[in-house]
Amino acid sequence: MNDFSALTAAILEFRDARDWRQFHSLRSLIVSLNLEAAELLELTQWKSDAEIEALPAEPASREALRDECADVLLYLLLIADSAGIDLAAAARGEVPRGQGVRLAGEVFGTGVRFCPVIGQGQPVILWWPEQRQLLPLPPSRYRGVRVAPFAG
Numbered sequence: 001m002n003d004f005s006a007l008t009a010a011i012l013e014f015r016d017a018r019d020w021r022q023f024h025s026l027r028s029l030i031v032s033l034n035l036e037a038a039e040l041l042e043l044t045q046w047k048s049d050a051e052i053e054a055l056p057a058e059p060a061s062r063e064a065l066r067d068e069c070a071d072v073l074l075y076l077l078l079i080a081d082s083a084g085i086d087l088a089a090a091a092r093g094e095v096p097r098g099q100g101v102r103l104a105g106e107v108f109g110t111g112v113r114f115c116p117v118i119g120q121g122q123p124v125i126l127w128w129p130e131q132r133q134l135l136p137l138p139p140s141r142y143r144g145v146r147v148a149p150f151a152g
Contacts (some may be wrong), residue, residue, distance in 0.1 A: 004088050008077045015078070026082050033075035040068035 015021055018067055044052045055061040080087045 002088055003076060004080075007074070008081050010082065011074050011077055014151065017062045024078060024082065026079065029075055029082060033072060033079060036068060036071040036075055040065070040072060 015024065043055065043061070048053075055065055077087070079085075080090075
């Protein structure tokens with residue numbers, strides 16, 4: 001049993017002891033995950049990057065971060081359980097897939113992300129953070145580039 005399995009078993013036992021399964025439709029769990037993620041995001045609202053980086057050093061902020069991260073994880077485990085997803089296996093599968101579509105040699109240290117190609121022959125568009133804009137990738141740089149779905 002891995003840590004995800006043990007945590008899932010514990011949260012299911014907690015839920016079932018309170019007869020809350022009736023409230024845990026897949027839709028409700030996904031909504032709740034997003035509400036918890038918003039609470040995590042709220043901890044950074046109106047703060048500079050430096051203030052956000054300092055959050056873990058301050059005990060009360062670190063505790064708030066820990067609590068919100070835990071809430072997000074627990075809802076994610078409930079969603080995965082409800083949908084029959086092995087999160088550990090899914091995450092392990094994402095790593096090699098990400099390596100295949102985000103060519104390290106092309107984007108190393110740049111923060112460049114690929115956007116989807118809608119059809120054959122469509123231009124490849126990249127986000128160039130240092131210029132804060134989307135720009136086309138010149139055809140001379142395509143060299144068999146595979147494009148990942150753009151996550152926003």
